[in-house]
Amino acid sequence: AQSVTQLDSHVSVSEGTPVLLRCNYSSSYSPSLFWYVQHPNKGLQLLLKYTSAATLVKGINGFEAEFKKSETSFHLTKPSAHMSDAAEYFCVVSDASNTGKLIFGQGTTLQVKP
């Protein structure tokens, strides 16, 4: 069965400094992995996805993630945090049996300090 673990429930950075949100996954097959962002009282917006093409995936708003099979990781990074990046971030893996199910991590709250 697939699972996702987000290693930090809360990350705090200063504006202009790098962001690292960590995600490990467990999957018995080649997974499809996603990062979504959710601003307060809003829906989820896709940042980027990995589906077995390039291991370094570039997303929107300057975010990128690297798929590392040997480490079963899919960490999200951004070189320079902006105040508007403050939000909840979810690492997600899709179910192996093509049921449409998504397996969510518990989420990481990103705080950006001025």
Next chain:
Amino acid sequence: DTEVTQTPKHLVMGMTNKKSLKCEQHMGHRAMYWYKQKAKKPPELMFVYSYEKLSINESVPSRFSPECPNSSLLNLHLHALQPEDSALYLCASSQDLLGTRIAFFGQGTRLTVV
């Protein structure tokens, strides 16, 4: 148009009321989903529709009744809800059920049961 539209944005209902949540997409997607999200938690899948047929019911209480009248529209009928059902209800859609597909989320309906 990559938008999933949910109405209403906010809903307050009594425990004896009947109400409905509406979700609409015009991306030609054939899979649609209802999720429930409590504060500080990831979304929890409730129902999956594929080609207007219910394919997954995650053991949701019968006071929640989904309906998919056509490929663009998804409803969630609510009746005799409990205060613990208060949550953000998210609708999502994807091209189909393949695990590589991106799920597009609506902004959600904030439901309060009094």
